[in-house]
Amino acid sequence: MQVMVAMSGGVDSSVAAALLRDEGHDVVGVTLKLWGGESDSGCCSVSDVDDARRVAQQLDIDHLVFNFSEDFERDVVDPYVADHARGITPNPCIECNRHLKFDRLMDRAEALGFDMVATGHHAQIVRTSAGNPRLTRGADFAKDQSYVLHMLTAAQLERVMLPIGGMTKDEVRERATVLGLRTAGKPDSQDVCFISHTGGGRRVFLGNRIEMHPARLVDETGTQLGSVDAVELVTIGQRRGLGIGIDGRPRYALDVDVPSRTVLVGAPEDLDVTGEVLNSFTWVDESARAESLVSTSIAAQASAHGETIAVRSLCETEAGLDVTWEVPTRRVAPGQSIVLYDNGLVVGGGLVSRR
């Protein structure tokens, strides 16, 4: 088959390309230029492109760079900034997968005549007894990335390959070492790729794009307890920078209201809720939807490597998908994704609504 493999310059996608080549596929490596203009930093830096290209040369496969920076700015960075301005905490890696890797890149691969798109994600594609494709966790649970790939529909899964999903990270590195790939010992990428941590991090990045506003910290009676210098940087559930309560316990952000510049703070147990409402929900396919709504074995995950949360029930309402937890659970910040699994298979996911 003709396979376009997305190569970030990291070890996982390097080995993914090597495995596909060894299976006899006609493989072309592609690195996406997403961000960075003249002075690259982060996950799409010039040195990462160099690594991807050198690995491709070593594997004797063709390598291209696609410039999707306009799309990235429009579909990932601009919404990231706009969400913060209204007190929402987005996950840009998920939006990048949704709009760039599994939309833009897949469309282009198809137009260019490729059968499949492959990536180096730690997740696996399996089939149900009815033959429907489903995403499941990577063999290396600690590195599992099924959460950030939850938006893949069954139709997309038919055209995606995840060659290293069945390997542990150690096995991937070992394979890269055996192949003599220069990326064998490269550290995992971390954090948001378009934000430079040496350049002041999120505060400076957002501060250059939107106006930041100081906010009052108040308790449930409305009494002011303190202040923060940027309401746009406060995330629900956050503890850092909010001080200590009179009982000596740390305070948590319970709610953020940007228009009135107010952050409601309280004790950690005040964060517990009985459920969440999800919008922009993507089901893998119609059968996943139908089965999940009546399933008793649904579990949820609210962050990339978070613990699973048992779900009591799902209910479709006008507001979105209503998820009720088995036991009260700490609130998830609006804009974050919650992914639903049924017996370990991803059935869908959506964005947490504002209350």
Added chain:
Amino acid sequence: MRPEAIEAMLPFLSDRFANPSGAHRFARDARRAVDDAREELAALVGVEAGDVVFTSGGTESDNLAIFGLGVGDGVPVCSAVEHHAVLDPVEALGGRVVGVDRFGVIDPAELRRVLHEGPVRVVSLMTVNNETGVISDLESLAKVVRTSAPTAVLHSDAVQAFCWTDIAAACSVVDSFSFSAHKFGGPKGVGALVVRSGVPLTARQLGGGQERERRSGTQNVPGIVAMVTAARLAAEDRAADIARIGDLRDQLLDGLLAALPGSVETAGPDRSHRAAGIAHLCISGVESEALLFLLERGEVSASAASSCASGALQSSHVLAAMGIESDLARGSLRLSLGWSSTQADVDEALAVIPPAVERLRKFGI
């Protein structure tokens, strides 16, 4: 590379390997080769031998020109469609930029206006544009420079010009011009800056004092010898090449424009002031990045805009300066022809490109 140029450089990679700056017999042999080359090249481009400064290529020549030519406090001025080798030094020095019209032609009135904005040390206006192939009317532009900024030095980036214009005539009105061997069948990594005698030039690269202290560094003897061989052949073949390749270019452009509704000839329908070896068009409804991939699979290698450090295509500043809408600019395609291009190449391109465009249009990208 032209085979004769390869042949010419080989002895200087082996038996005649010496450094021309040395004091011994072998050095004098290499020195003679460089002197001969300088004299021949000077004659080919219509200048004195002493005016030729050998460099590592077009970018070095242009940087030396923008940073080093002229005296006084004035800033550099250049056109908006210059190569980055000119544009970036001009911007780095706080210089000013002159706009172009819809067809990429430098506007004399705009040039006059920009020159009058403040003191100018050096003006750089390219001979032939590398993306669109537009040939500048240097004679008219030079008149504007001489009257509006009489103390400024006038430089021209002639890197793209050697095969397509009589460079001696085209550049007779400028004080300085640059070229690069690989654009006319020579090797990469060698070029020259021509600076007419009496024109002030401050060296950028200091050291052994080579090139009359205008550019220190041991000369690239094999490259220089090969460059001059290629230059001689390109000059000999020029008239015939322009006619033959111009005809191929016309077939290519006419064929593509007819086969691809929604495509436009980027620099307009009048080809009389354009380099014969460049066919540039903008095709609506496709992305060059995707198109180039399909063309390559069909054995046609083409270009779109320029590449950045990562190897990704960047949108073209030349097309932006011409005011070409982004939908059209996104589908820009530049097909280059040269002395080795044949009728069969053109036929193949005409067979491969239209179906590739249709495929991408069908997929909507």
